[in-house]
Structure formats: C-alpha cells, structure tokens
Amino acid sequence: MDIGSIHSLIDHIEATNVDKYPKTSPSSNITVAGKLFPKGVFIPFGTELSLYYPLGFWSLYIPVTLEEEKAKILRSYVNKLVYDLLNIRMGYTSRKLAWTRKKNLKIRSTSFVYSDFIKSLSNDLLEYTKYNEKTLEIMDAPNLILSVWNHIYKKGHISRTELNLVRQWLQTLVNLNVNGFPKMKKEKNDFAIDPMAFSAMSGKDFSTEKVESKCDNLNSYKYKTFRTSDIHDGCRMDFPTILSHLKQRVYVTGKRQKISYIDLFHYPGVMFSDNRSPVMHRVNHYNFPITEEDIKVNTKYYIEHPLKDVDGFYCEFPAALCEIWMPLKKKILFLTAHRYSIGRCTKDSWHKLNANLKIMKIQRMSLEP
Incomplete structure (x- = not known):
C-alpha cells in the first residue's frame, strides 16, 4: 500500500475563518493553519511537504531563489493544483496533528505578511486552469508540470533562473527514467491516499467527500x-x-x-x-x-x-x-x-x-x- 501524507507546519482552519486568522495561545488548543481554497478542498498554507508517495517524487522540488516561507507556500499551491489536474486527491492529516511548537506568533505574522501573495498566486493558478483546459487533455505529466511553473513565471512569481532549475529537475527525472510521474489518464477522484485504509478520525479530513466511519477491511x-x-x-x-x-x-x-x-x-x-x-x-x-x-x-x-x-x-x-x-x-x-x-x-x-x-x-x- 502506498501511504501519502503531508507533514505540515500548519494544517487547516474552518471555512468561516478563512479571512480572519484565529488568535492562539498555549491554552486555547486552536491552531493557526491553512487557507481553505477553493471551498471544500484543503490546500496547505505553508508546509514542509514530506510526500511518501512514489508518483509524487517530482513534487519534492522546492524553489531556491525565493525566501523560505514564500517558497513553501508556492510549492504547496503549485503541487496541489497539479494533483487536481491529474485527478488525484490528496488527503490531509486531522487537526490533532497540527503542531506549531512555540511559533504561534511567527506563524500569525507570516499569515498576514503573505496573505496578498497567497491571494495573487491562487487567482493566477485558477486562471491557468481556465485558459488551458483543452491543452491539458493532450499533455503528459512532465510537460503539464512545467507548463504550470511557466505560467507562474509569466505572472512574475518566480524568476527565469528558477524556471530553468525546474526544467532541469524534470528533465533529469525523465533522463533517469524515474518512475515518478503519474499517468495522465486517471480515474476521476483517484486517491493518492487510499481513503478506505484509514479510520474515521483521519478520513473525515479528506477534502470534499465523506469517508465511511466504519472500515470493515481493517477490523478483521x-x-x-x-x-x-x-x-x-x-x-x-x-x-x-x-x-x-x-x-x-x-x-x-x-x-x-x-x-x-x-x-x-x-x-x-x-x-x-x-x-x-x-x-x-x-x-x-x-x-x-x-x-x-x-x-x-x-x-x-x-x-x-x-x-x-x-x-x-x-x-x-x-x-x-x-x-x-x-x-x-x-x-x-x-x-x-x-x-x-x-x-x-x-x-x-x-x-x-x-x-x-x-x-x-x-x-x-x-x-x-
């Protein structure tokens, strides 16, 4: 079984709190977390993105010409979009796994500092899907990934140097014949994480669909x-x-x-x-x-x-x-x-x-x- 998981420094927040980041204190048990966008789909705000999923190896690339927090945000959003375009659903761990050490103040500050960047990047990625719908049907996975990065380059989010580094990364994987790219023709709502391999505690946090709370295949x-x-x-x-x-x-x-x-x-x-x-x-x-x-x-x-x-x-x-x-x-x-x-x-x-x-x-x- 392939287990895919995202190890996030910050997890997710309720839809009602998207535009107002909740205050936190050591005793509040409330965690400042990710932005819910679009509605019903969890996208990490900032993450270390440790992917234990063979066909997600390509997504381990992180921008090197951007400051650290912005690089994490950009990688998270780009990878989530690519997974969506490949019809692969990514699951996220439950709120109980969100942890911030003693960085609450820093995280809250980071949320405000990069809120405009997140909004701009999100809009540009949505624009990509709107104007490339027909082209996406004929592209293989490496070219689709490069196409997304090329789009955010044109929108000014990364430099040409960064785009060239992404191109070299993808070309290296292709040259090495790394089995790290998913096929384009996936069944709809295919899961990077098997939803029936988890109990209801984690299952309830899959993005838009409910997972049955009873897992008969595990009970035996x-x-x-x-x-x-x-x-x-x-x-x-x-x-x-x-x-x-x-x-x-x-x-x-x-x-x-x-x-x-x-x-x-x-x-x-x-x-x-x-x-x-x-x-x-x-x-x-x-x-x-x-x-x-x-x-x-x-x-x-x-x-x-x-x-x-x-x-x-x-x-x-x-x-x-x-x-x-x-x-x-x-x-x-x-x-x-x-x-x-x-x-x-x-x-x-x-x-x-x-x-x-x-x-x-x-x-x-x-x-x-």
Whole structure:
C-alpha cells in the first residue's frame, strides 16, 4: 500500500475563518493553519511537504531563489493544483496533528505578511486552469508540470533562473527514467491516499467527500506491535499516528520520553515505554556511533528484559539505528526519513550499513508475516 501524507507546519482552519486568522495561545488548543481554497478542498498554507508517495517524487522540488516561507507556500499551491489536474486527491492529516511548537506568533505574522501573495498566486493558478483546459487533455505529466511553473513565471512569481532549475529537475527525472510521474489518464477522484485504509478520525479530513466511519477491511486484521526509538520529533509522531489509524500498536521510547508536541499518547494503540538498555539511554543524538560492543550489550539486555509482544522495529531518524536491533531476530522496517547514511560518517561504516540493509530485507522476508 502506498501511504501519502503531508507533514505540515500548519494544517487547516474552518471555512468561516478563512479571512480572519484565529488568535492562539498555549491554552486555547486552536491552531493557526491553512487557507481553505477553493471551498471544500484543503490546500496547505505553508508546509514542509514530506510526500511518501512514489508518483509524487517530482513534487519534492522546492524553489531556491525565493525566501523560505514564500517558497513553501508556492510549492504547496503549485503541487496541489497539479494533483487536481491529474485527478488525484490528496488527503490531509486531522487537526490533532497540527503542531506549531512555540511559533504561534511567527506563524500569525507570516499569515498576514503573505496573505496578498497567497491571494495573487491562487487567482493566477485558477486562471491557468481556465485558459488551458483543452491543452491539458493532450499533455503528459512532465510537460503539464512545467507548463504550470511557466505560467507562474509569466505572472512574475518566480524568476527565469528558477524556471530553468525546474526544467532541469524534470528533465533529469525523465533522463533517469524515474518512475515518478503519474499517468495522465486517471480515474476521476483517484486517491493518492487510499481513503478506505484509514479510520474515521483521519478520513473525515479528506477534502470534499465523506469517508465511511466504519472500515470493515481493517477490523478483521490482527494488529501488530512495533517499537521505535527515533530521536526526531516529527518521526516520533508521524508514523505512530499512521499505525494508530491502521489499528496497529506502537511503543514509542527514546530520549524524548513522553515529550511530544501533540497528545501522541492519547492515540489508540500508541504507548510509551521506558524499557531502555544502557546503550539506548546513551543514544541522544542522530550521529551517535553504534559499535559492535554496543550491539552486544543491547542484545544481552533485551534477552534478559524481553520486549514481549513486539513484532518488529521501525527506524526513521536515524534510520541506521536499526542495526542495533538485528540480533533480536525481529522484523525491521528501515524507513529513511532524512539522509540514509546519517550517523555513518566513514566509508567502512557506510558500506557495512549497505550490507546490513540487505540482511534486514532477507531476515524480514524469512519471518512470518
């Protein structure tokens, strides 16, 4: 199953609040968030846009000649338009996943600073669809994407230098024969995220259609139990909440303890565990080096203090930390969230990680599903 998700710094607001950004305070539980445009379709106002969707690889390009916040906004809106033109629906996480750390004042300020830019960009993108309706029917995906960027160049939103960089990015993907472009002929309302693979908690936030609150295809599944010791706050939240929606269980541990920017441990099936080996107590940085002795100590500890019903581990940040779990003969999901080789700073350690990744795959396939 392909899971597509948008990791937004800011999520969405109610339609009634589009033109007046709500005030926020640490105790209000209200999050300043995205602009609802057009009606019924959630488009992120500002986002880091981490797409876990193979046919969305092209959309990872971010403008480099614009200031950071404007680049995020522009990329979000352009990509959302392209997905709409390809008849692919993108789902967004529920309000509970919106998190702002301590940036409320900055975000509110940003909202006002870029409100004119958002309005202008939105109008120009709508104009593109109005005057290119017939042309869109004969273009393939790479040319459609370039056509949209060319339109916003003509409207003055990006420079010719930026347009050339986009062209080079797309041409590189084509030359490499990257399977990263969706076919133009998609069934209407095709989903980048399978709406029936999520519970009602996330399903209710799909843009314009209601998703059935009952997921019969999931109710019959026997849950699996995972464990993660990720260090990055986003990874500690993103995948556990996905697993929760899929009615699985996950133990979240590591140096961050119960600290979380959302009520992570209130989600069904997401649990905290402080069952940490002496080695895991010392892992406090993504570049923490794992030695053979560390692996032996860690393995001995968990043999004496078993992980009980844990079916497998997943590692996102740093993904290479998964090496420490290999001797326990559990399934390992190696999910690189940021830099595959992070924490492996020598040629030998990198090559060893490559070899271990193959072993993890073989080991995972040999264990029962």
